[in-house]
Amino acid sequence: MLRTHTCGELRLADANTTATLTGWVQTIRDKGGVLWIDLRDRYGITQLLLEDGQTAPELFTIARSLGREFVLKATGMVIERKSKNPNLPTGDIELKVTALKILNPAKLPPFLIDDETDGGDDLRLKYRYLDLRRNPVRRNLELRHRMAQQTRLFMDGQNFIEVETPVLIKSTPEGARDFVVPSRMNPGEFYALPQSPQTFKQLLMVSGFDRYYQIVKCFRDEDLRADRQPEFTQIDCEMSFVEQEDILQLFEGLIRHLFKTVKGYDLAEVPRMTYADAMRLYGSDKPDTRFGMEFVELTDLVQGKGFGVFDSAELVVGINATGCASYTRKQIDELTDWVKRPQIGAKGLIYVRHNEDGTLKSSVDKFYSEEDLKGWSERLNTKPGDLILIISGDANKARKQLNELRLEMGSRLGLRDPNVFSALWVLDFPLFEYGEEEQRWFAMHHPFTSPKPEDIPLLDSDPGAARANAYDLVINGTEVGGGSIRIFNRELQARMFSLLGFSDDEAKAQFGFLLDAFEYGAPPHGGIAFGFDRLCSIFGGADSIRDFIAFPKNNSGRDVMIDSPSTISPAQMQELSITTTVSNK
Structure with a gap:
């Protein structure tokens, strides 16, 4: 290792010992006979000291050639600071430099790399690798890391198994728009990137993996907003031999575990409300109940x-x-x-x-x-x-x-305090919503959601009155998770497809694999998926998920850092059997 300690590690107990630090130059203060350098890494800041008469002149020469964000290696003696900084964990000490080496110079950054920066959103996205050096963004990603760690710890303790599902799958007509990927080996045919692993997790239930989860990337070609990105992450879960109450109890446990271990916050027992009452009392299926x-x-x-x-x-x-x-x-x-x-x-x-x-x-x-x-x-x-x-x-x-x-x-009125958390289960959604323009029914959640058992007769007489065996978890007015008890009977699933306007041939072409699987002993099952990015932003007290994603897209769905999406060469297009393309650049 080039260093013996990190820049956030040394304390007064380390005084009179030698240490080597590496990091980036945060600031330089040159008073002539005394020069201080704040050296920063992911773990904190340590002050370096050079004193006239005690520090070799050549080290002053090196120090005075430094600029912001130069990468530096410094060796010296840990001493007690005369003027302590109570705002820094390392504020009682400084490193009296005996050796100094520039590992790499740096251009002047286009914005200030500090907690309060002068860089706008677009500029910081273009230089995201610099923005990630800032403490607020780093802390957001550390929060995300802890959330993932604690999720895995909880799920493992409940006998769930983490299984990776395919990323190149089949396009389906329901839900949001798919991102499609042309297949070189199958000219004129396309994969789709998954909007969720829905059918695969149901197949895992048929396979006997009765408790599955995955922290998984999903993709939806939708218009963007503060809490939506074209690629996002879900905590995706499924269980066999369960009813709705089992799902609510277990995953309320997950959310309370995350609040306790990550935030140190004791979340109250989560109340429940029907969709009908939520709309009547709040005009929203995701009411802010703070x-x-x-x-x-x-x-x-x-x-x-x-x-x-x-x-x-x-x-x-x-x-x-x-x-x-x-x-x-x-x-x-x-x-x-x-x-x-x-x-x-x-x-x-x-x-x-x-x-x-x-x-x-x-x-x-x-x-x-x-x-x-x-x-x-x-x-x-x-x-x-x-x-x-x-x-x-x-x-x-x-x-x-x-x-x-x-x-x-x-x-x-200041009633939406981001440090106060109010959670709510919303239940009994309508199974269908009617599209006036298309003159047909659409699934309120997705076509694999089971109707409530007592409402199954309504599928023939009054589909609009049928309620879904579905549930959403809402925190502070944001939907953070949603799921349902699934259909596991081939006849009922085929009936559902028919009500949604699928012909038998269309249903077989799109979902024949699932219908066939239901004939080989599919267990009753249900599940839920949580928006991991949204959960992180709520835990971090932010409105936007962007700062909780290492390399996010902008509001136009572009990665301005790597300039993507971009055109491809004519040779690539020919290889993929694509004859024309449109660019809106």
Whole structure:
């Protein structure tokens, strides 16, 4: 080894010993007769000392030729610092240099490599290998490492076996768009990169591997956002001979184990809520339950009073913004403009102030008496100082719009603390959703999800009313995991494919291998997959998953560091039997 210690290792107990350190130059402070160098590696920073009259002149010459990020090797005596730095673990000591060697010079970095950098997102992505030297990014990847370690430890303790599944698989029409890979040896044919290992983990259950997991890369050709990348990582799990309750209990255990071992946080027992209640109370199937402001329906109280906006609405629904009656008219107008933005799409916002003197004042006093407003107040359980915010219109749209407003109010009121964690199981999703444009049913989760046993008769009479034997885990308003009890009977799976618009031939061509496997003693089974990147970002208190991935893509799906995706040579295209290509560069 070129070093005897790391830059974060030496302490006062090491004083009067010789040490050799290697690392990158963080800063240089030259006071003429005394020169200090902060040397940094992954483990920390140690101060190097050169003193006139005690340090060889040639070492001063080397030190004064250094620049930021030069790679350095320094040997010297560990001594107690005269001016200690309580902010550094190594702040009680410094290394009095007796030998100094430049291992590699460095160009001046395009941004400051420090906790608070001057580099923008695009610049730091272009030079990601430099960004990874910064402590916040390094700590994020260390957190990810601990999460993976503890996941494997827990799963191994529950008798799960880690099995790798193929990356080059078959394209299927359901779900998001596939990334496809042309096959040179099979001209005109393509592999797909897996959106998940779904069918393979089910086949492993048929194979008798009753407890499988994998920390696995998945790929989806989707539009990107803060919590979505074209390639991402899942904790993918499957179990045989289980029912829904077994899955919920075991994997709630995994999440609580991760919180305890990685964060030192005791996560409370996770409550459960049906999809129908989540939509009714929060307008979302992934509600943020760190705070209240549950929806209260007012339709029956407000209609028939001559206010056309409410009278024509399918739903009138409100929230109680506790303590916000003091909002000025300007603040309320700003909120109204906020909900009318195209991203939200509301036509307006009605409010009622519950004043400190107990009176009620609304933006629709022309149509509603004080007695009417008292009825609204009682239903929303307001008290003096509270503010009622109301949205109306088409039921589904109004709920989604009020959900956005609720989250915005939660943020403005400081109720969405990233250091507070509230988890929730959401259960009993619809099995299908209807595509008006395509005029057919689509699987709400995926086509291998089993209906709840009591709802199987509805597949013939009323598919839209059938509930899925499915469950999602939500933390702080983010879906971090989802799964279901699977279909394991060939006839029921074939029926499911038929309802989704597959002909018998199409079902056989796409999933014949799975249907055939079900005829060889498939056990009852179910599973779940957790978004590993999302879990890491929640544990790290961040909104974006990008900084928890070593080499992420930008919002256009590009790796700007290596300039990918890129064109390939005509010879490669010919070899792959591709005749044309389109570039949007």
